[in-house]
Amino acid sequence: MSNTLIFNLPDVGEGLVEADIVSWKVKPGDTVAINEVIVEIETAKSLVELPSPYAGVVAELLAEEGQTVEVGAPIISVQPAGAEAQAEPEKPGGDALAEALPAAPRETPATATATATAAAAAAAAAPEPELKPLVGSGPKADAVKRRPRRSTGVTSPITTTADAAVGNAAPEDTSLANAPAGHHHGVSDSSPAHHAPHVPPVPAAPSAEPAGLRHRRADAQAAVSRLLNRVLAKPPVRKAAKDLGIDLADIVPTGRGGEVTKQDLLSYQAQRDAELDQAETFWAPSRKPQEQRIERLPVKGVRKATAKAMVESAFTAPHVSIFVDVDASRTMEFVKRLKASRDFEGIKVSPLLILAKAVIWAAARNPSVNATWTDDAILVKHFMNLGIAAATPRGLMVPNIKDAQDLSLKELAIALNQLAARAREGKTQPAEMQGGTLTITNIGALGIDTGTPIINPGEVAIVAFGTIKQKPWVLDGEVIPRWVTTLGGSFDHRVVDGDLSARFMADVAAIMEEPALLLD
Amino acid sequence: MGAEHLPTSEFEIVELEQALAASDPADAPDMVQLLDADGVLQFDARFSPFAEHLDAEALRGLYRDMFLVRRFDQEATALQRQGQLALWPPLLGQEAAQIGSGRALQPQDYVFPTYREHGVALTRGLQLSSLLKLFRGITNGGWDPREKNFHIYTLVLAAQTLHAVGYAMGIQRDQEDAVSVAYFGDGASSEGDVHESMVFAASNQSPVVFFCQNNHWAISVPTEVQSRIPLSNRASGYGFPGIRVDGNDVVAVHAVTRWALEHARSGKGPVLIEAFTYRMSAHTTADDPTKYRLSSEEAEWRQRDPLSRLAKHLRGAGTGDTFFDEVAAEGEAMASAVRAEVLAMEGPEFEQSFETVYADPHPLVAEELAWHRKYEAGFADTDRSGEGN
Numbered sequence: 001m002s003n004t005l006i007f008n009l010p011d012v013g014e015g016l017v018e019a020d021i022v023s024w025k026v027k028p029g030d031t032v033a034i035n036e037v038i039v040e041i042e043t044a045k046s047l048v049e050l051p052s053p054y055a056g057v058v059a060e061l062l063a064e065e066g067q068t069v070e071v072g073a074p075i076i077s078v079q080p081a082g083a084e085a086q087a088e089p090e091k092p093g094g095d096a097l098a099e100a101l102p103a104a105p106r107e108t109p110a111t112a113t114a115t116a117t118a119a120a121a122a123a124a125a126a127p128e129p130e131l132k133p134l135v136g137s138g139p140k141a142d143a144v145k146r147r148p149r150r151s152t153g154v155t156s157p158i159t160t161t162a163d164a165a166v167g168n169a170a171p172e173d174t175s176l177a178n179a180p181a182g183h184h185h186g187v188s189d190s191s192p193a194h195h196a197p198h199v200p201p202v203p204a205a206p207s208a209e210p211a212g213l214r215h216r217r218a219d220a221q222a223a224v225s226r227l228l229n230r231v232l233a234k235p236p237v238r239k240a241a242k243d244l245g246i247d248l249a250d251i252v253p254t255g256r257g258g259e260v261t262k263q264d265l266l267s268y269q270a271q272r273d274a275e276l277d278q279a280e281t282f283w284a285p286s287r288k289p290q291e292q293r294i295e296r297l298p299v300k301g302v303r304k305a306t307a308k309a310m311v312e313s314a315f316t317a318p319h320v321s322i323f324v325d326v327d328a329s330r331t332m333e334f335v336k337r338l339k340a341s342r343d344f345e346g347i348k349v350s351p352l353l354i355l356a357k358a359v360i361w362a363a364a365r366n367p368s369v370n371a372t373w374t375d376d377a378i379l380v381k382h383f384m385n386l387g388i389a390a391a392t393p394r395g396l397m398v399p400n401i402k403d404a405q406d407l408s409l410k411e412l413a414i415a416l417n418q419l420a421a422r423a424r425e426g427k428t429q430p431a432e433m434q435g436g437t438l439t440i441t442n443i444g445a446l447g448i449d450t451g452t453p454i455i456n457p458g459e460v461a462i463v464a465f466g467t468i469k470q471k472p473w474v475l476d477g478e479v480i481p482r483w484v485t486t487l488g489g490s491f492d493h494r495v496v497d498g499d500l501s502a503r504f505m506a507d508v509a510a511i512m513e514e515p516a517l518l519l520d
Numbered sequence: 521m522g523a524e525h526l527p528t529s530e531f532e533i534v535e536l537e538q539a540l541a542a543s544d545p546a547d548a549p550d551m552v553q554l555l556d557a558d559g560v561l562q563f564d565a566r567f568s569p570f571a572e573h574l575d576a577e578a579l580r581g582l583y584r585d586m587f588l589v590r591r592f593d594q595e596a597t598a599l600q601r602q603g604q605l606a607l608w609p610p611l612l613g614q615e616a617a618q619i620g621s622g623r624a625l626q627p628q629d630y631v632f633p634t635y636r637e638h639g640v641a642l643t644r645g646l647q648l649s650s651l652l653k654l655f656r657g658i659t660n661g662g663w664d665p666r667e668k669n670f671h672i673y674t675l676v677l678a679a680q681t682l683h684a685v686g687y688a689m690g691i692q693r694d695q696e697d698a699v700s701v702a703y704f705g706d707g708a709s710s711e712g713d714v715h716e717s718m719v720f721a722a723s724n725q726s727p728v729v730f731f732c733q734n735n736h737w738a739i740s741v742p743t744e745v746q747s748r749i750p751l752s753n754r755a756s757g758y759g760f761p762g763i764r765v766d767g768n769d770v771v772a773v774h775a776v777t778r779w780a781l782e783h784a785r786s787g788k789g790p791v792l793i794e795a796f797t798y799r800m801s802a803h804t805t806a807d808d809p810t811k812y813r814l815s816s817e818e819a820e821w822r823q824r825d826p827l828s829r830l831a832k833h834l835r836g837a838g839t840g841d842t843f844f845d846e847v848a849a850e851g852e853a854m855a856s857a858v859r860a861e862v863l864a865m866e867g868p869e870f871e872q873s874f875e876t877v878y879a880d881p882h883p884l885v886a887e888e889l890a891w892h893r894k895y896e897a898g899f900a901d902t903d904r905s906g907e908g909n
Contacts, residue, residue, distance in 0.1 A: 010603025013806040034859070035598045046808030053602035148900040430811045 004077040005054045006062075009041070011071045012048045018070050019043045020301065021063050026076075028235065030058045038076060041069075042301075046430075056080040060235060068300060232259035241265055246272070302395030313457045317373070317492040321452040324505050326512045327475075328468050329483040334515045338409075347413050351485075352388075352442055355465050356412060357518060358511030360384050360405055363438060366504040369461040370437050373494050387439035387456055388416065390423035398456050399428045400436035409518075440465060450486040460495040463508065464488035485512070549750050551796055552765040554772040557824065559832030561771070570775035570782075576837055582623060582770050583830050584847050586615035589639040590827065591851035592648050595858050596638075596655070600805045604862055605655040609636045613768075613800030616826030617733045619643060620773030621701075621795070624781060627669065628698040630691075632684040635673040637703050644670040648854070649861035658867045678704060678711035681730065685717040688726035688790075699784045700728045707738025709754075710746045718790070722758040725789035729780045730755075732792065733767060735799035740812040752794035760790045767797030768826040798824070 009019060019041040026038045035051040038058075042048075059077040063069045231248040233241065237260055241248050244265075251268045253260045299307065331354045338349045363370040363384060372379040386404040390397050399422070401407070401415045422428050439456045444467035453464045466486040473482035487509060491501040511517055554562050554571055562568075574582075593610050600608040611618065618639025625631065625643070633640055641651055645668050653662040654673060661672040674680035684702030691698050708714055709732055721728050734751055736743050743751070755762025761783070765776040773795055780791035798821040802809050809818075831844070874889045 008603060010601065011606070012601055014607060014804075034856075035595075045806065046810070048601065050601050051598045053604070149898050150900045430808070431814075434811070 004059045004079050005056065006074045006077045007038075007053055008072050009063075009069045009075050010050070012041070012050070013043055013045045016043050016045065016071060018068050019048075021065050021067050021069060021075070022047065023065055024061055025049075026052075026058050026061075028058050028060055032056065032058060032078060052076075052078070054078040054080060064238070068298070232257060233261075233265075234259065237262050237265055244269055302397070306396050309457050310454050313455050317455055317460070318494060319452070319455065319490045320493045320496075320498065320501060321488060321490045322498075322501055322505055323450055323486055323488045324509045325484060325486050326509045327473055327482045328485045328512045331512050331515055332468065332483045344410060344413065347410065348417050349413055351468055352440070352465065353409070353413050353416060354515055355463070355487075355508070355512065356386060356388075356401075356404070356416065356440060357409060358508045358515075359438065359440060359463055360386065361511055361518060362504050362507035364405070365507055366500055368500055369491065369496055369504045371460050371495055372437075372458055373460060373492060378495055381437045383437070385435050385437045387436035387459070388419055389439060389441035389453075389456075390420065390428075392423045392428065393426040394428075397423055397428050397433060398436060398439055399423060399432040400439075402435070438462070444468060444485065450488040452488060453490050455490055455492055460492035461501075461504070462490050463505075464490075487512070549752055549762075549764045552763060552772045552776055553769050554775060555769045555829060555833055557829065559829050559834075559836055561833070564772075564775075567772065567775040567779060570778040571771050574771060574774065576834075576839070579771075579830065579834060579837075580839060580843060582619055582774070583827070583834060584850070585619040585623065585639070585642055586770065586827050586830070587847050588851055588854055589619065589642045589648075590615055591855050592642075592858060593638060595855040596652060597801075597805060599652070599859065599862055600655070605652060605805075606657050607655055607804050607806060609804045610799075610801040611636050611638050613798045613821065613826070614733055614735055614795075615639050616770035616830070617767035617773055617795035617797045620770040621731055621777040621793070624774050624777035625701065626698070626781070628696065629781065630669040630671070630684075630687055630698060630700050631703065632671045632680040632687070632701065633673055633703045634677055634680065634705060634708070635675055636705075637673070640703065641670060644668040646670060649858045649865075652858070652862050653865060656862065656865055658865055678708040678713035680704065681708070681714050681717035682720075684730075685721045685724075685726055685728055688721065688728035688784075689724055691727055692724065697785065698727070699781050700726070701731055701781075702728060703731050703733070705732065705738065706734040706736065706743045706746065706751060707741070709734075709751055710738070718755075718758045718760075718792070721790040722760050725787070727784040727787070728790045729777070729784055730790060730792040731777070731795065733795045733797055735767075735797050737799055737803070737809070737813065739803045739807065740809075742813075750794065752792060755792035758790075760792065762792040762794065764794045764796055767795030768824050768829065770826060770830055797826075800825075 011017075012019070020043075022040040022042050024039050026032055026036075032038060032052045032055065034053065034055045037049045038052045039050050040047060041050060056078040059079045061076055063073070063075045069075060231251075232253065232255070233248055238248065240262075241251075241260075246265065246268060248260050251260050251264050254264055255261045328351065331351050334354060335349055335351055338344045338353075367380050367382075368378070370381050370384060372381070383403050384405040385400040385402050387398045387400040390399065399419050401412070401419060404412060404415070407415060419432075422432070436456055436459060438459055439453075439462045441453050441462060442465045443451055443453075444465050447467050450466040451464050453462045455462045464487070466488065468483050468485040470481045471484040472479045473484055474480075475482070487505060489501060489505050489508075496504075552564060552567055554564060554568060556562055590612065593612060596605065596608045597610055599605050614636070618637060619642070622631075622640040622643030631637070631640055631644060635654075638648070638651055642648060646663055650663045651673075653659045663670070663672070665671045671680065671683065674683075681702040681704055684700045688700035691700060702717065704714060714730075717728075718730065720726070721730070732751055734743055738746060747754075750764060752762035752764040761780075763776055763780070765772050767773060776793055780793055783789075783791050800818060800821060834843070871889065871892070874885050874892070877885050
């Protein structure tokens with residue numbers, strides 16, 4: 001398996017440093033062709049599909065879905081087709097063969113094999129270049145790391161002939177045998193004679209073959225372990241650890257390449273189970289090493305965006321929140337009738353639909369709630385891009401229904417369903433979240449009565465829809481059970497004064513109490 | 521809103537709507553079209569004579585060019601996604617505008633391209649993989665412009681229009697039979713350089729053709745926001761002809777460009793051609809167009825795909841599957857050859873930067889080079905990954 005090809009996460013934008021793995025389109029054992037889509041990643045800029053640079057069989061996926069990977073880190077290894085015949089692992093842009101035979105086409109492994117033999121002498125079994133920096137304007141994968149310098153005493157005198165350079169390299173080679181893995185990477189892919197100062201130690205060709213191979217294997221492993229920057233384990237072990245809730249970092253690895261083996265995991269689990277049996281409560285201190293009593297969740301992606309938007313809104317827009325209790329019994333009846341009607345067959349109908357319609361209706365009567373504050377003007381929108389706050393696998397998203405004012409009740413129901421479905425699947429596109437004018441947050445879905453929502457930046461009003469449940473309600477002097485809900489609203493006081501917010505909320509409440517008013 | 525509301529780069533919907541209302545199709549200039557959406561040839565008294573020489577073989581040649589450059593564009597995009605290129609500006613959708621105009625040029629004519637003129641490069645006979653060197657970050661150019669009279673890609677757009685006019689003024693002084701062609705886009709047309717170049721071109725009656733590919737989007741800004749009038753109308757303000765041509769109609773683009781080249785070559789001065797086309801892909805691989813335009817708009821333009829229009833015509837005129845299969849196979853072979861060439865491209869040695877400071881050896885540079893070699897030799901490892909930049 002030493003000649004698998006490794007694909008490192010490229011910088012697909014300009015200057016990106018990391019990306020999240022969204023979904024793998026292949027799994028180990030799958031055959032892939034060049035340019036076949038293998039993975040979807042999400043960068044700070046967009047969702048991007050990556051095409052395979054190699055043809056062959058997927059050996060390993062080196063990053064999990066959901067994982068944030070640094071640019072330059074390996075994400076997949078591919079066993080090339082006809083790999084057993086291929087002498088050299090093919091590395092992008094760093095191929096000694098290309099220099100030896102520039103005209104040789106390299107598209108098929110068969111040709112590569114033929115040239116490999118021919119170029120073997122030229123390559124002189126020099127250690128393969130380790131993973132080169134990506135071509136790109138972004139930060140280098142590991143540029144921050146200082147390269148170790150020789151102590152001044154052993155610095156080789158500058159020479160300009162290849163012979164001398166090779167001679168000087170000999171003692172260095174021995175010293176490196178004791179050095180920690182990861183320091184010995186041959187780099188120059190060009191003919192040694194032309195670039196004397198950079199020549200890696202090159203042993204004489206005939207005797208070097210086994211040593212070269214050994215070095216190469218060690219180099220490849222060292223390169224991987226250095227760049228991976230995380231605990232090594234094969235995917236089955238990784239998955240088992242995940243299923244068991246075990247952090248691989250807690251396990252002492254004994255594998256040959258420093259990886260956690262299946263045996264390591266099993267013995268750790270046995271030990272942990274024994275400890276767990278002794279532990280008494282959830283809070284028992286013995287479960288985790290002291291430094292892991294507090295779990296660190298990195299702030300990134302949607303979480304980061306949400307935090308920024310909320311702080312921005314909460315500290316720039318003076319919020320005023322008001323509440324109103326509503327007898328929504330007629331809304332419940334209306335929803336029931338809609339569900340039964342043939343016209344709405346196959347369409348999911350919920351009280352949220354009536355609320356959405358009520359909000360659109362009330363905003364038309366009180367246009368200033370559907371606006372944007374700028375320091376010198378209030379921009380009142382004569383259209384309603386109705387935002388619906390949605391908990392999605394990627395976090396809180398507020399996609400909106402464009403021009404919701406133009407939609408019939410049925411069209412609105414369909415739009416709501418589509419929006420919810422896309423959000424649940426995590427397929428909400430950035431464009432769907434832009435240009436919102438007013439937002440509804442449906443906290444009632446979780447059984448909550450009401451709350452004080454924070455306004456979506458760029459808007460001046462948000463309506464919180466509490467749960468609808470049967471409560472005692474006084475009607476004509478008698479206490480009777482009715483379907484009651486609480487509507488909450490937060491408004492930007494720079495735009496919406498108390499009387500306006502009250503009128504708007506009263507209008508929304510009026511529709512919830514009597515949906516028939518929508519007919520006028 | 522209203523008069524006190526200053527326009528910003530983040531244009532308001534209202535403004536956009538006003539602009540769209542202003543660009544009523546009824547006010548739009550006549551657009552030259554010789555191959556309609558169904559692939560049927562139309563007659564135009566002024567321009568059809570300039571397409572008469574296009575027989576079936578020539579049309580198949582144009583199709584082949586368009587197909588190959590599209591396939592090349594796909595491969596380059598994939599190479600960028602694989603980390604082999606830092607960036608790539610795709611040309612998807614603009615094949616007809618580029619191939620049609622490029623194939624109208626004479627060898628002595630000189631092209632000043634933007635960074636998206638891959639199709640024109642193909643017609644000039646450049647090795648396509650050489651276009652990728654710049655985007656792989658291993659050179660500042662990639663080819664010798666004088667070999668094929670195709671200038672290096674301009675990155676700071678609109679500057680090339682000035683270069684083109686300067687070159688055209690040189691042609692006048694050398695009394696050559698050549699025409700200088702400035703390629704630019706709707707975005708660059710908003711920049712000052714284009715104005716200056718048109719003023720000088722008109723003033724000198726220089727032999728230059730301004731070939732504007734209006735692909736509708738200056739990154740994220742639509743043309744309607746940049747110009748209240750059709751771009752081709754601007755030419756009359758400078759005093760030379762402006763023609764809007766269907767940029768997805770390779771026959772019309774070819775005919776109009778031939779007409780314009782003849783006009784300029786015969787000493788009648790510059791011409792502005794606005795090729796009305798559409799960038800069907802992202803601005804560059806670092807761009808996400810879903811953030812600023814609707815997929816319905818893209819879908820609409822996809823139906824006007826320049827390749828399928830010509831394919832329709834060719835099939836209607838009796839070209840069979842064999843031809844299309846051959847072109848497809850040729851495209852695959854070309855793509856894998858390009859891939860192999862790119863993967864074999866090596867960056868320049870760092871020491872080269874010492875060589876290009878002075879034409880002749882210089883003691884200070886020699887001293888600095890010696891210091892650099894000593895510094896490089898001082899590392900305990902031989903990993904040079906931190907080097908460069």
